[in-house]
Amino acid sequence: MAAAAVTGWYGPLIDLSRAASHVGDFVQLLVLVRHYPSHPIQVKFRASNRGAMHRTLIQIGDNTRAFFCLSIANNHLGSTMHAGDVVLLQNVKLARYAEVFEAVATQISSVQVLIHSCQLVSMIGVDELIACCKVGINTREKLKKVVEWAHKTESLLRSIKQVPYHNGKQSTKNWKSQEENKSRNCTSVSEVLCLTESCKINFLACIGEIILQSQRPHEVVKNKLLLGKRLLRKADSIVEDIICTGCTRCGCPINSRLLDGMEFPLYCQNSGDYHHSVSFIYQPLLLYVWDHSKHITLLVRNKAAEMLFGNITAEDVYKCFEVVKLDALRKQEPRPNDGGPLYSEIPNGTESTNGSQQLECRKVAKHTDYTKKLDSYSIWLLLIKLLLHNENSPFKFEVSVNLETDKDSGRFELVSLTMPHYVADGG
Numbered sequence: 001m002a003a004a005a006v007t008g009w010y011g012p013l014i015d016l017s018r019a020a021s022h023v024g025d026f027v028q029l030l031v032l033v034r035h036y037p038s039h040p041i042q043v044k045f046r047a048s049n050r051g052a053m054h055r056t057l058i059q060i061g062d063n064t065r066a067f068f069c070l071s072i073a074n075n076h077l078g079s080t081m082h083a084g085d086v087v088l089l090q091n092v093k094l095a096r097y098a099e100v101f102e103a104v105a106t107q108i109s110s111v112q113v114l115i116h117s118c119q120l121v122s123m124i125g126v127d128e129l130i131a132c133c134k135v136g137i138n139t140r141e142k143l144k145k146v147v148e149w150a151h152k153t154e155s156l157l158r159s160i161k162q163v164p165y166h167n168g169k170q171s172t173k174n175w176k177s178q179e180e181n182k183s184r185n186c187t188s189v190s191e192v193l194c195l196t197e198s199c200k201i202n203f204l205a206c207i208g209e210i211i212l213q214s215q216r217p218h219e220v221v222k223n224k225l226l227l228g229k230r231l232l233r234k235a236d237s238i239v240e241d242i243i244c245t246g247c248t249r250c251g252c253p254i255n256s257r258l259l260d261g262m263e264f265p266l267y268c269q270n271s272g273d274y275h276h277s278v279s280f281i282y283q284p285l286l287l288y289v290w291d292h293s294k295h296i297t298l299l300v301r302n303k304a305a306e307m308l309f310g311n312i313t314a315e316d317v318y319k320c321f322e323v324v325k326l327d328a329l330r331k332q333e334p335r336p337n338d339g340g341p342l343y344s345e346i347p348n349g350t351e352s353t354n355g356s357q358q359l360e361c362r363k364v365a366k367h368t369d370y371t372k373k374l375d376s377y378s379i380w381l382l383l384i385k386l387l388l389h390n391e392n393s394p395f396k397f398e399v400s401v402n403l404e405t406d407k408d409s410g411r412f413e414l415v416s417l418t419m420p421h422y423v424a425d426g427g
């Protein structure tokens with residue numbers, strides 16, 4: 001995009017997709033403010049000994065790049081824009097940290113709100129919306145593309161509509177205690193990692209890996225199993241790695257080795273009558289998730305794991321898996337000369353079968369309910385493969401943050417997850 005001829009611009013108006021070519025330069029950006037955090041994060045400058053300062057990380061996007069980060073230290077600058085506004089960011093500097101690009105507001109930066117969020121969601125025609133904006137030709141072209149992109153992306157508009165507005169300004173509420181129970185939205189994983197108080201949060205991230213503690217310690221390095229790698233090698237054995245006996249309510253495994261040195265608690269904290277409900281459970285897993293800024297490990301206990309695995313319970317998976325195993329065993333056995341099945345039609349206790357075969361027959365009879373049901377085991381296995389697929393869209397995670405707990409023991413614990421619905425993205 002060519003440099004726009006407007007006085008006071010220290011660089012060209014560029015698409016976000018071209019940020020890499022302008023690192024270190026001043027540029028003009030015409031973007032949609034996707035998310036504006038309610039609390040600034042504290043950034044510490046250890047090397048320069050300048051102490052700590054607050055910066056607000058704002059999520060922006062345009063028709064060429066859906067997610068980008070704007071970092072501002074100037075509260076006045078930030079107070080002029082809200083989530084859902086289409087803004088012209090003038091004279092911001094592009095920076096690069098490792099593989100992450102960021103726009104940084106400096107003392108000569110300014111913000112011009114071109115279209116307010118309430119106008120954007122009113123579904124007025126694009127031409128009508130931009131008609132009253134006094135901008136140059138290049139800027140108008142870019143504005144049109146950004147507005148069309150925002151209108152096409154249904155999930156974007158939906159999230160903007162949820163922001164309460166009053167007379168064009170974000171309304172402030174006085175229901176503090178009620179607000180505290182609500183989940184707070186975080187723009188990025190790096191914002192989650194910088195939280196200074198325990199709370200519940202929502203953020204978008206991609207699933208990288210599912211990590212579990214092995215029940216066969218001699219098999220793995222550092223006693224941790226990467227499920228993705230294991231799926232490629234021994235898909236059949238992951239049921240026994242991931243499912244154990246424990247309390248379905250609090251997710252505590254009975255096997256003390258999986259409790260990381262702790263004892264199985266006497267009372268259940270997730271039950272009104274303090275009684276554990278013992279059955280098959282998903283043992284506590286670690287979910288490695290990431291976004292453009294950082295990665296984070298979430299603790300996933302039984303109930304959250306059920307949500308992760310499409311509401312399939314550990315008991316359903318385990319019992320279906322047993323049936324699959326027995327079926328495979330029966331197929332391996334020699335058949336009589338007439339070719340009919342040997343064991344499945346023989347009643348319990350018949351003389352022609354030996355003891356172990358009788359036991360297998362009883363197991364088959366016991367699990368006929370599970371053979372009639374959907375094959376939860378195969379569906380579950382397929383779901384895990386899909387979850388670990390590299391090219392998935394981000395999931396929306398609801399996580400409870402407990403800063404008093406160690407990172408691997410539940411500082412960030414998964415509460416729920418949903419898959420946001422993207423209709424169209426890009427110009």
Ligand SMILES: [Zn+2]
Pocket residue numbers: 247248249250251252267268269270271275276277
């Ligand atoms: Zn319990």
